[in-house]
Amino acid sequence: MSVCPYLYVDPDTRKYMCRVLGREVNPFLQPCLSNFVECPAYARVSKEGLPEKVAEAKPEEKVEEATPRVEFPPTSTPADLLLRTISEVEERIRRADEMWRNYAEHIVSTMSNWLRIKQDIERELRKVERLLEFYLQKLEELNVRKTLGLIRLPGEEADELLRRYEEKVSKLSRVREDLVSKLREIESRLQDHRKRIHAILLRPDIAKFKLALTKLEELRNVGKVDEQTYEKIRSEIMYLIPE
Amino acid sequence: MSYTISMDLIKSLYSKYQSSIGTLKSMWESYCKRVIEIASRWELEKILFLEKLVDLTLSRELLEEEYKVLTTKRELGLVTEEEYSKRVDELTDAMRKVKEEIESVVSMIREVDEAIKFHMHTVYALYVFRREDIEKMLRTLDEMRSAGKVREDTYNIVKKDLETILKLSRE
Numbered sequence: 001m002s003v004c005p006y007l008y009v010d011p012d013t014r015k016y017m018c019r020v021l022g023r024e025v026n027p028f029l030q031p032c033l034s035n036f037v038e039c040p041a042y043a044r045v046s047k048e049g050l051p052e053k054v055a056e057a058k059p060e061e062k063v064e065e066a067t068p069r070v071e072f073p074p075t076s077t078p079a080d081l082l083l084r085t086i087s088e089v090e091e092r093i094r095r096a097d098e099m100w101r102n103y104a105e106h107i108v109s110t111m112s113n114w115l116r117i118k119q120d121i122e123r124e125l126r127k128v129e130r131l132l133e134f135y136l137q138k139l140e141e142l143n144v145r146k147t148l149g150l151i152r153l154p155g156e157e158a159d160e161l162l163r164r165y166e167e168k169v170s171k172l173s174r175v176r177e178d179l180v181s182k183l184r185e186i187e188s189r190l191q192d193h194r195k196r197i198h199a200i201l202l203r204p205d206i207a208k209f210k211l212a213l214t215k216l217e218e219l220r221n222v223g224k225v226d227e228q229t230y231e232k233i234r235s236e237i238m239y240l241i242p243e
Numbered sequence: 244m245s246y247t248i249s250m251d252l253i254k255s256l257y258s259k260y261q262s263s264i265g266t267l268k269s270m271w272e273s274y275c276k277r278v279i280e281i282a283s284r285w286e287l288e289k290i291l292f293l294e295k296l297v298d299l300t301l302s303r304e305l306l307e308e309e310y311k312v313l314t315t316k317r318e319l320g321l322v323t324e325e326e327y328s329k330r331v332d333e334l335t336d337a338m339r340k341v342k343e344e345i346e347s348v349v350s351m352i353r354e355v356d357e358a359i360k361f362h363m364h365t366v367y368a369l370y371v372f373r374r375e376d377i378e379k380m381l382r383t384l385d386e387m388r389s390a391g392k393v394r395e396d397t398y399n400i401v402k403k404d405l406e407t408i409l410k411l412s413r414e
Contacts, residue, residue, distance in 0.1 A: 127301050134297050138290065141397045144387065148380045150401065151286075161287055212319040219315065229311045233319070 003078055004036035006045065016081070020045045027081065107193045114190060115239070118183065125179050132172040139165040198241070209237050275370040278362040285359050292352050299348065303341045310334050360407075368411035377409045 006019040007027060018025045018032070020041040027033045036042050142162055145151040151158055216233055219225040225233075310331070317327045368377075384401055387393045393401075 123305055126305075127298065130297050130301050131294065134293065137394070137397060138293075140394060141400060144384070144393050144397055144401055147387070148383055148401070149376075150380060150404070157283060157287070164290075208320075212321055215319050216315070219318065225315050226311070228308065229315055232308070232312050233315055233321075237321075 004032040004039065004042060006042065007032045007036075009081070027085070033078070033081070104197045107190075107197050111190065111194065114186060115236075118186075121179055121183050125176065125183075128172050128176045128179065132169065132176065135165055135168045135172065139169060194239075206241060209241050213237050213241075271370075275366045278359075278366045279371075282359050282363045285355060289352065289356070292348060296345065296348050296352070299341055299345045303338065303345060306334055306338045306341065310338070364404075364407050364411050367408045372408065372412065374409065374412045377405055377412060381405050381409070 004018075004027075007025070008017055008019060009015070010017050013024075015024045016027050016032070017023065018041060025032060031039050037046075139162070142151065142158070142165060146158060146162070213234065216225065216230060216237070220227075220230045313322065313327060313330055313334070316322045317324070322330075381402070384393070384398065384405065388395075388398045
């Protein structure tokens, strides 16, 4: 391995330092441990020599020497440097693992909450749709009776009733639109996260879900499960199996 | 001695019946107006009963669906016995309550509806509309249906009403 002659470890701070730049460097991101000759700082010093400040600071060093001598503290060898850097990388990997675990746990908990909320939304949607259908029918009936002259409500009351029905229809339509749009939006936003964590976290359970899916098909085929129940359970299982 | 009924007596009796008939007419008109008033209010407030019924019916359907899903999940091994038993108890209790509420609301609607319809149809037939009015309404309703201006369920509800009034109306 080639080591830049200007690299050293500060004995007090234990940081990697560049004698040319006069500051801390990361030898694994910069070319100090490989093709350091391409390093602009090294190239400059090779041509011009070390800056005066550096030269003054270390008067005993002869920067003009063709092969400058690197002064490592007695215990620091290139292998030590590498080991230290490996520890750093290990620490970074450990942090990444922890972040991934936190992320995955967060998504699993969000998905579990969402499944419950989604069921509530779907229930509410059915109620809204049922009521909407009911009020549309009442609105039409009232209009027909009004056209025929069969309604005996005084004019104002009949109009008030019509207005109430129309308001109800408009409000229910708005609620339905909002619920459907929110449902789609959240589903779409969760989709990428689901795919990401399914591939890793749910792997042990996939076999269990696939078996349940096969059994479900059998139950439907022998008529033990009606279509509605089949679809409901199937969509729940499919939600848990990666695509 | 011959017995004669005095003209005064006749006039007096006639006057008494005229007054009684007047009272009956006035009572009939008050009755008709009152029926129309109650029926109008019922028309406005019945919607609350019906909305409640729609809500309860849907709740019952959802509970029944959940029961079926839960039973199937148990068979598939997706829920534990403990989870299954606990939820089944809750569902059974909720279904019983909803069923009772539905029966109660249906019975209330039917009771008020039938009582009001009886009076309303009588009033429509004998006080508000003439027979030809009702026949004309039936024709118009059929035309609306042919032109696709009214749905089948609405058509049937209104037609049934008109036919009942027609039966009660005078020739």
